[in-house]
Amino acid sequence: MSEMRLVVVGAAGRMGRALVRAVVEAKGATLVAAVERSESEALGKDAGELAGVGPLGVVITDDATAAFSGADGVLDFTAPQATIRFAKLAAEAGAAHIIGTTGWSDGEDAPLHVAASSIPLVKSGNMSLGVNLLAALVKKAAEALDEEFDIEVLEMHHKHKVDAPSGTALLLGEAAAEGRGIDLGERSVRSRDGITGARDAGDIGFATLRGGSVIGEHSVIFAGEGERIELTHRAEDRQLFANGAVKAALWAHRQPPGFYSMADVLGLND
Numbered sequence: 333m334s335e336m337r338l339v340v341v342g343a344a345g346r347m348g349r350a351l352v353r354a355v356v357e358a359k360g361a362t363l364v365a366a367v368e369r370s371e372s373e374a375l376g377k378d379a380g381e382l383a384g385v386g387p388l389g390v391v392i393t394d395d396a397t398a399a400f401s402g403a404d405g406v407l408d409f410t411a412p413q414a415t416i417r418f419a420k421l422a423a424e425a426g427a428a429h430i431i432g433t434t435g436w437s438d439g440e441d442a443p444l445h446v447a448a449s450s451i452p453l454v455k456s457g458n459m460s461l462g463v464n465l466l467a468a469l470v471k472k473a474a475e476a477l478d479e480e481f482d483i484e485v486l487e488m489h490h491k492h493k494v495d496a497p498s499g500t501a502l503l504l505g506e507a508a509a510e511g512r513g514i515d516l517g518e519r520s521v522r523s524r525d526g527i528t529g530a531r532d533a534g535d536i537g538f539a540t541l542r543g544g545s546v547i548g549e550h551s552v553i554f555a556g557e558g559e560r561i562e563l564t565h566r567a568e569d570r571q572l573f574a575n576g577a578v579k580a581a582l583w584a585h586r587q588p589p590g591f592y593s594m595a596d597v598l599g600l601n602d
């Protein structure tokens with residue numbers, strides 16, 4: 333089978349550069365285009381040089397339509413409104429769309445479901461094996477423990493991150509809510525300040541820390557009377573998210589159109 337032809341959008345970003353490196357290192361994939369927005373200082377630069385892997389002959393462009401034409405897949409870790417536009421273009425080009433973008437508001441991702449009726453689309457707040465396995469463990473723990481155990485999700489990321497709670501924190505919160513058989517939207521407490529009153533049993537709380545260069549750390553805490561269980565994941569290198577995204581692309585290349593998660597890619601839903 334010929335190599336999967338991949339495009340990286342947001343190619344000059346932290347994850348964009350990691351994605352370029354991951355494609356270069358992957359067996360079965362090749363980088364055919366790299367996209368940034370029209371105002372970007374990276375336009376015209378070689379994507380490989382920017383990513384620190386030497387020249388690849390792939391010049392960063394702002395013409396996503398031309399970049400997607402003839403491509404098999406698009407790797408997208410950008411921002412919600414950009415991702416919605418890229419999903420439409422990927423569907424028009426018949427390319428699989430792999431989405432790591434976070435910071436979605438409720439219902440904002442509806443256009444992605446439209447795109448997924450004609451292409452394979454994989455979306456996850458975290459593309460690492462470890463976090464997706466952690467989510468399965470959190471679901472199991474929440475199934476086993478009743479409301480006597482308060483569930484809190486704690487996360488820390490680098491100072492440049494613009495959205496909170498992180499996509500991963502929400503993914504873990506969803507896993508806990510599913511395990512407990514409740515609707516996260518109805519029971520989540522996203523922040524606390526001032527005289528909040530005592531904690532309601534059954535709520536799922538979120539706490540956000542930002543600072544320095546932390547790649548991504550998440551803990552789900554089950555706090556009971558006299559005992560506490562803490563399930564934690566620490567990412568030490570953002571390359572692991574990029575490698576996960578390339579793995580998802582190669583998997584999606586073999587799938588029919590549909591909306592998939594990283595748990596589908598990793599076989600954790602089987």
Ligand SMILES: NC(=O)C1=CN([C@@H]2O[C@H](COP(=O)(O)OP(=O)(O)OC[C@H]3O[C@@H](n4cnc5c(N)ncnc54)[C@H](OP(=O)(O)O)[C@@H]3O)[C@@H](O)[C@H]2O)C=CC1
Nearest residue numbers: 342345346347368369409410414432433434457458459573
């Ligand atoms: N699911 C996962 O496993 C992971 C998800 N993420 C998520 O990925 C996203 C990106 O993170 P990160 O790389 O740190 O952020 P960066 O800000 O470093 O990168 C985002 C890139 O996307 C570009 N971009 C934004 N809008 C457009 C557009 N319309 N067209 C082309 N390019 C565009 C930005 O350009 P500009 O700077 O000009 O705005 C920037 O280069 C975030 O949502 C983050 O939470 C991150 C790590 C892992």
Ligand SMILES: O=C(O)C1=N[C@H](C(=O)O)C[C@H](O)C1
Nearest residue numbers: 434457493498499500501548
């Ligand atoms: O912005 C980041 O850096 C990360 N974002 C993702 C998230 O919002 O959970 C995944 C990872 O933790 C890094």
